[in-house]
Amino acid sequence: MAQSMYVHIPFCDAICAYCDFFRCGYHRGLSDQYLEALKLDLAKQQPSTDLKTLYIGGGTPTSLQSDQLEALFQLLKPYRQSVEEYTVEVNVESLHANKISCMHTAGVNRISMGVQSFHPDLLHMMNRCHRTNDVVNAIQDLKKVGIHNISIDLIYGLPTQTMAMWEADLLQAAALPITHISLYALTIEEHSAFGRMGVTNIDPTLEGEMYDKAIQILENKGFHQYEISSFARSGYESMHNKQYWYYHDFYGIGCGASGKLDHQRYDMPKNLHAYIKGEQEPSWITLSQKDEMFEMVMMGLRLKEGLSYQAFEDAFHVSFDDVFKQAKEINIKKGELYECHRHLRATDHGLHFLNDVLLEFL
Numbered sequence: 064m065a066q067s068m069y070v071h072i073p074f075c076d077a078i079c080a081y082c083d084f085f086r087c088g089y090h091r092g093l094s095d096q097y098l099e100a101l102k103l104d105l106a107k108q109q110p111s112t113d114l115k116t117l118y119i120g121g122g123t124p125t126s127l128q129s130d131q132l133e134a135l136f137q138l139l140k141p142y143r144q145s146v147e148e149y150t151v152e153v154n155v156e157s158l159h160a161n162k163i164s165c166m167h168t169a170g171v172n173r174i175s176m177g178v179q180s181f182h183p184d185l186l187h188m189m190n191r192c193h194r195t196n197d198v199v200n201a202i203q204d205l206k207k208v209g210i211h212n213i214s215i216d217l218i219y220g221l222p223t224q225t226m227a228m229w230e231a232d233l234l235q236a237a238a239l240p241i242t243h244i245s246l247y248a249l250t251i252e253e254h255s256a257f258g259r260m261g262v263t264n265i266d267p268t269l270e271g272e273m274y275d276k277a278i279q280i281l282e283n284k285g286f287h288q289y290e291i292s293s294f295a296r297s298g299y300e301s302m303h304n305k306q307y308w309y310y311h312d313f314y315g316i317g318c319g320a321s322g323k324l325d326h327q328r329y330d331m332p333k334n335l336h337a338y339i340k341g342e343q344e345p346s347w348i349t350l351s352q353k354d355e356m357f358e359m360v361m362m363g364l365r366l367k368e369g370l371s372y373q374a375f376e377d378a379f380h381v382s383f384d385d386v387f388k389q390a391k392e393i394n395i396k397k398g399e400l401y402e403c404h405r406h407l408r409a410t411d412h413g414l415h416f417l418n419d420v421l422l423e424f425l
């Protein structure tokens with residue numbers, strides 16, 4: 064039984080230049096109808112009410128107005144009884160005091176804030192309009208109501224971004240009273256504004272150096288790396304994201320959301336108007352045991368703790384070595400993987416080149 068649920072809110076206040084996610088500009092009428100459609104989606108999917116994590120992402124959930132946020136939380140109330148981690152993604156621009164208090168009242172105890180950078184030129188280039196002070200104030204306001212578990216996202220590999228600019232962003236982020244930092248390497252998506260403008264990726268060597276610099280600075284400042292691009296203060300690793308990396312089942316609610324249940328993955332249609340009209344039949348993909356074994360390795364090796372042999376055996380009733388001994392040994396010999404406490408882990412080098420490591424497991 065899945066113990067995690069993701070709920071997608073596709074509306075945003077402004078569209079970021081790098082974004083290729085499923086989202087659209089905020090519209091009051093459309094978002095009202097969307098909330099009604101979510102109700103129908105929940106009634107059809109009937110998720111368990113015994114969830115451990117609940118995650119509202121987007122889009123930008125806080126682009127909804129306060130009364131709509133309240134309606135959303137009301138809708139999700141039956142599912143939050145046993146939730147331990149309740150996360151909402153927010154943007155600084157739309158995080159007003161009344162929305163913060165509404166989230167707190169609803170039991171939200173973790174915030175994922177899209178900051179991306181503190182550098183005004185880079186923010187402008189990405190079509191983000193907040194300033195550093197807005198971030199500081201938003202964090203203070205969240206802490207005032209008792210929401211202390213705050214994660215921020217940072218992007219590296221932006222055009223014109225130098226190593227010095229990246230270092231400054233990392234130091235500024237690490238100095239904030241937050242618990243978690245997620246890093247994203249910029250990829251230029253064809254249908255994003257950057258893609259249409261013909262922006263190209265930065266030199267991959269510099270991008271690799273930026274990643275190394277992030278590990279060095281964040282570890283030094285007390286944020287331990289627990290996953291390829293996730294860093295946390297002790298005790299604040301993302302419970303929800305770990306469900307994905309442990310390859311557990313999860314529900315996906317909302318237009319464009321995905322879920323995984325009972326050896327099947329499903330994708331909700333990405334047509335907003337059809338979704339609102341109630342055309343919400345997901346497309347299902349049945350995962351073969353071979354697919355699932357590979358995906359479990361792929362997700363597990365992202366974690367610094369690695370893939371648990373016991374978890375693999377529990378999932379498939381066969382030993383890891385019976386399936387992947389050769390792939391494992393080749394990578395151990397190359398120095399990309401190692402074994403520790405019945406886990407298979409990537410070395411620092413292996414983590415950098417995880418896609419190459421995984422080729423042996425295909």
Ligand code: SF4
Nearest residue numbers: 075078079082121122
């Ligand atoms: S990056 Fe996030 S906030 Fe920006 S447009 Fe995309 S979904 Fe919206």
